[in-house]
Amino acid sequence: MIQDIFPAKFYNHYKEQKFCASDSAFFFSEGKVLARYNQESQSLSFPTWGDFHSQSGVPTYLFSIDNQKYFLMPEKAALSADLFDFSFYTLRQLRDLPLATEAKTSLFAVFSAYHLWKWYDDNKFCGHCGHPLEHDFVERALFCPVCKSKIYPRINPAVIIGILNQTKDKILITKYRTGYAHSALVAGFTEFGETLEQTVEREVMEEVGLKVKNIRYYKSQPWALAQDILAGFFCEVDGDETIRMDEGELKYAEWVSREEVELQPNDYSLTNEMMKLFKSGGSI
Numbered sequence: 001m002i003q004d005i006f007p008a009k010f011y012n013h014y015k016e017q018k019f020c021a022s023d024s025a026f027f028f029s030e031g032k033v034l035a036r037y038n039q040e041s042q043s044l045s046f047p048t049w050g051d052f053h054s055q056s057g058v059p060t061y062l063f064s065i066d067n068q069k070y071f072l073m074p075e076k077a078a079l080s081a082d083l084f085d086f087s088f089y090t091l092r093q094l095r096d097l098p099l100a101t102e103a104k105t106s107l108f109a110v111f112s113a114y115h116l117w118k119w120y121d122d123n124k125f126c127g128h129c130g131h132p133l134e135h136d137f138v139e140r141a142l143f144c145p146v147c148k149s150k151i152y153p154r155i156n157p158a159v160i161i162g163i164l165n166q167t168k169d170k171i172l173i174t175k176y177r178t179g180y181a182h183s184a185l186v187a188g189f190t191e192f193g194e195t196l197e198q199t200v201e202r203e204v205m206e207e208v209g210l211k212v213k214n215i216r217y218y219k220s221q222p223w224a225l226a227q228d229i230l231a232g233f234f235c236e237v238d239g240d241e242t243i244r245m246d247e248g249e250l251k252y253a254e255w256v257s258r259e260e261v262e263l264q265p266n267d268y269s270l271t272n273e274m275m276k277l278f279k280s281g282g283s284i
């Protein structure tokens with residue numbers, strides 16, 4: 001999965017950090033990130049702080065992977081001639097690029113940076129009094145100097161659901177009407193006041209009209225594209241197996257046997273890992 005970067009280690013703890021010319025510096029503009037793809041080595045690289053014009057302002061510390069520190073450049077940062085061979089990419093474009101195994105750490109880094117960039121970009125003013133927010137230098141937070149409100153990074157809980165039929169030889173595969181084109185599982189955001197298991201029951205009923213039982217947790221995954229923490233669950237249908245698809249959300253929902261499961265083109269998502277586990281006959 002995208003977060004599986006072992007033996008590299010991800011350090012998300014916030015502390016005030018000094019930056020130097022060799023630190024990685026993400027620069028986002030309208031949701032796209034400045035990056036360079038090397039087709040020959042199938043690798044991905046990002047600018048360093050030293051590549052930007054010296055008048056670009058103070059970058060914000062994001063996280064480290066091993067000894068490499070990653071910063072976020074201010075939105076008004078000035079691009080210098082050193083950046084001429086970099087281009088702006090959406091995360092979806094980066095996700096679809098063929099990447100060598102060791103380059104997958106870079107993909108996880110840019111996804112994680114996007115999560116924090118989106119949060120900073122969406123939170124420039126205090127929702128309570130409207131005053132511009134400032135960066136807290138003790139923890140990962142924004143604060144309002146007038147009314148003292150504190151805002152922490154947004155992380156949306158959501159579930160991914162592998163639904164098996166009663167004989168456990170078929171899994172319910174979906175395709176969404178918009179967005180990602182490949183095979184998926186039933187999924188949805190947790191609403192206020194419900195447990196993750198209740199989200200599973202509600203989403204399955206809303207999207208495919210089925211009752212489920214034996215809901216069991218599998219694994220979780222941070223998924224920065226929607227600022228999510230995804231929790232994967234398996235369960236079995238309880239009673240009638242007739243699918244009643246929500247046509248507003250899905251364009252395909254069918255019971256599919258192990259041999260017929262079509263996996264996604266890469267192994268970044270929890271959804272794909274769950275489909276793969278079923279397809280390979282693994283214990284679920």
Ligand SMILES: [Zn+2]
Binds near residue numbers: 128148
């Ligand atoms: Zn305020």
